[in-house]
Amino acid sequence: MKHDVFISFSSVNMDVARKICEALEETGEVKCWIAYRDIVPSANYAEQLVEAIESCKLVLLVLSEDSNKSPQVAREIERAGSKGIPILPLRIEDVALSKSMEYFISSHHWLDAFDTEIESCFPALREAVSASIRGKGTQPEPGIDTKTRTRPRPRGISPRVLFGGAVVITVLAFAFFFLRPESKAPQPAATAPVSAGSTPPSAATALSPQDALIQDLARRFRENKEPVPTETDGWTSNVLTVAFLDISGFGLNGAQRDFILNRTAEELRRNGRFGVVERQVIDKLLAELNLSSSALADPATALKLGRVLSANLIATGSMSRQDGQWLVSLRFIDTETTAVQSSVSVLVNKGGAEEVAGKLSRAVARELRETFPLQARIAGVSESAATINIGRSVGVREGMVFALLGRGDTVIGQVTVTSVEPEQSAVSSVGDGVAVDTRLREKVRE
Numbered sequence: 001m002k003h004d005v006f007i008s009f010s011s012v013n014m015d016v017a018r019k020i021c022e023a024l025e026e027t028g029e030v031k032c033w034i035a036y037r038d039i040v041p042s043a044n045y046a047e048q049l050v051e052a053i054e055s056c057k058l059v060l061l062v063l064s065e066d067s068n069k070s071p072q073v074a075r076e077i078e079r080a081g082s083k084g085i086p087i088l089p090l091r092i093e094d095v096a097l098s099k100s101m102e103y104f105i106s107s108h109h110w111l112d113a114f115d116t117e118i119e120s121c122f123p124a125l126r127e128a129v130s131a132s133i134r135g136k137g138t139q140p141e142p143g144i145d146t147k148t149r150t151r152p153r154p155r156g157i158s159p160r161v162l163f164g165g166a167v168v169i170t171v172l173a174f175a176f177f178f179l180r181p182e183s184k185a186p187q188p189a190a191t192a193p194v195s196a197g198s199t200p201p202s203a204a205t206a207l208s209p210q211d212a213l214i215q216d217l218a219r220r221f222r223e224n225k226e227p228v229p230t231e232t233d234g235w236t237s238n239v240l241t242v243a244f245l246d247i248s249g250f251g252l253n254g255a256q257r258d259f260i261l262n263r264t265a266e267e268l269r270r271n272g273r274f275g276v277v278e279r280q281v282i283d284k285l286l287a288e289l290n291l292s293s294s295a296l297a298d299p300a301t302a303l304k305l306g307r308v309l310s311a312n313l314i315a316t317g318s319m320s321r322q323d324g325q326w327l328v329s330l331r332f333i334d335t336e337t338t339a340v341q342s343s344v345s346v347l348v349n350k351g352g353a354e355e356v357a358g359k360l361s362r363a364v365a366r367e368l369r370e371t372f373p374l375q376a377r378i379a380g381v382s383e384s385a386a387t388i389n390i391g392r393s394v395g396v397r398e399g400m401v402f403a404l405l406g407r408g409d410t411v412i413g414q415v416t417v418t419s420v421e422p423e424q425s426a427v428s429s430v431g432d433g434v435a436v437d438t439r440l441r442e443k444v445r446e
Contacts (some may be wrong), residue, residue, distance in 0.1 A: 003033035004133050008076045008086075010066035011258045015266060016092055017062050019113045020257070023122040024060075024129060032060075036259040036353050053079050058086050058132045061105070064093040066280070067267040074100045084178065086132050090125060092118065214281065217308055218288040227391055235439055236292045236374045237394050240368070241278040242268060242332070243311035246296035251321035260319065260328070260357040267361035272395030273369060277309050284308075299338075306335040313341065313368075319356075325349050326356045330363060330364065332371075342371040351430075373442035376402065378434060379424060386415065388440060391423045394399050402440040404430060 005024060009017040014036065021032045033052045039045060053059065059080040067073045080087055081104040088254065089110035096107060111128060113121040220226065231240060246264065249257045250399045258279070265276040285305070286293065296302045296316075306314035317330035326348040334341050344367050376388040388394055396418055404413040413434070415427035430438070 002031070002055060002185045003038075003052060004030050004057050005032045005082070005129060006053050006076075007023070007032055007034045007062065008059055008073050008080075009062035010064060010070045010073060012066040013064050014255070014259050014262050016186050019118060020062065020090070020122075021126070022124060023119075027126070029068060030126075030129060030133070035253070036255040039253050039255065049076065051386075053085065054083055056085065058129060060129065062091045062174075063091040063095065063101075063105075064443070065095045068098050068101055076312055077101065077104050080104075088128060088132060090121070100164045101422070102265055108445045115349055128229075128250055164255060208285070210281070214284045214288050217281075217285050221285075221289060221304065221308045227310045233377070235437045236377055237273075237372075238444065239275045239394055240313065240372055241275040241277065241311045242313045242315055242368075243282065243306050243309050243310075244315045245282065245302045245305065246278070246316040247320045247330070248297075249320070252319060252326075257319055257354045258440050259353050260360060263357035264361040264364050267365050268368070271365050271369065272392065272397075273372070273374065274365075274395075277311055282309070294314055296398075299333075303333070305334055305336055306333075311335055326351070327342070328356065328360050330360075332368065343369050366431045370444045373444050374400075375442070376435050378430065378438040378440070381430060381434065381436060384429055385418070386427050387424050388411065388417075388427055389424055393422050396420050396425045398399075401443045402427065403443050404434060405439045405441060409441075415440070 007017055007021055012249050017034060018036075021034045021037075024030045024032055028160070032405060033056060035049070038052070039048055053076060059077065061067065061073070070272075077087060080099070089105050091110060092113045092114050093112045096340070105290045109128075111121060111125060113125075131254070136216045202409060209445045242265075244261050247257065247261060265279075268274040268276050279377070286295070291301070296305070302314055302316060311336060313328050314335060315332050319328045319329070320326070326346075328344075328346045330344045331340050332342045332344075344363050347354065348356045348359055374390065374394065376390045378386055379389040380387040382437075389395075396417060398417055402415050402417070404415065406412040413431055415430055417425050417427055419426045
């Protein structure tokens with residue numbers, strides 16, 4: 001089937017690319033080609049990309065820091081440029097173009113969406129895409145304002161301005177060298193001693209916050225220094241952090257695997273109970289440590305990496321696709337005890353990565369919530385209500401039911417959450433005999 005738009009993006013930005021694809025196809029007037037969904041695993045990957053680019057009417061580039069330096073994205077843009085296919089850049093991060101990108105994009109109109117929610121640019125994006133497909137250029141029609149804008153072309157400098165500037169510079173130089181008062185040579189500033197092997201301050205390279213984090217994590221890994229655990233009372237729940245590490249794939253490509261894992265991570269974050277280590281952080285840390293992804297197959301390495309990343313659980317497992325049937329199996333391992341705490345298997349007989357991602361994300365969220373129900377303590381008691389010591393920050397929601405526990409975890413009653421604040425929640429009356437510090441556990445199953 002013919003496609004109108006080829007979406008070029010970095011796998012790091014897959015969630016954004018998916019939203020863009022869905023927005024463009026929503027009206028039924030535009031058909032997109034996007035790798036994670038449209039690649040056929042049994043066919044040649046590179047040939048499919050080339051055919052998809054050459055048969056489309058427009059290439060939409062999701063421009064970010066990662067896609068800007070991605071060799072794969074650069075090849076896709078180069079292919080489109082060599083075939084005379086229009087390129088519409090949608091900039092989702094404020095980045096300067098790399099040299100390879102600038103050659104093909106510098107003269108194009110583009111849209112900016114890095115200073116607003118991505119959804120707010122969709123009307124202008126649809127208009128720009130439709131205009132390009134109809135052969136009317138890639139600018140949105142006048143009157144559309146979603147904080148998108150087109151990039152102006154640089155203007156040349158007139159010879160008159162150049163000559164005038166040269167005269168001014170000459171006069172200033174004469175005044176500086178011949179009219180300035182004499183002054184003593186400045187004394188060299190005192191400098192701190194530089195230890196052997198360290199980088200002098202003048203040569204230091206400014207690091208981004210994420211790069212500084214990666215270097216710190218790599219140092220901890222090499223020195224076997226694990227983060228200091230957060231102090232708890234041994235019962236109250238904190239956010240449970242998961243790192244998806246060694247997930248092998250058979251019969252599917254990396255884009256499909258990453259899409260499924262990203263959707264699963266998104267569902268866990270939405271739950272509020274769980275945090276997920278960003279895949280980009282894991283990949284950069286592996287690169288900093290000169291470890292390949294295959295090194296994560298070693299359980300000791302995976303567990304050590306999980307602890308350095310402050311993850312409570314690491315997820316390992318596999319995904320496979322054969323004859324249209326998908327099978328995903330994941331194990332969740334406690335980084336402290338090294339015990340397998342939970343496992344999930346999902347079988348999808350028909351459908352694509354989208355269906356697999358939806359089913360897996362729901363199954364993982366349900367399984368982990370049942371395995372790790374929220375736990376709390378009574379923080380205060382009044383005649384008609386009580387408060388507990390956890391709130392929205394760990395995933396508490398109105399309507400949740402908690403069991404009151406006595407000695408030996410005997411259930412002595414239950415309460416319902418009536419209102420939620422970031423760090424505490426109000427619950428219905430606990431009845432007589434229930435005191436501050438009484439333990440509670442979320443009732444997930446009836």
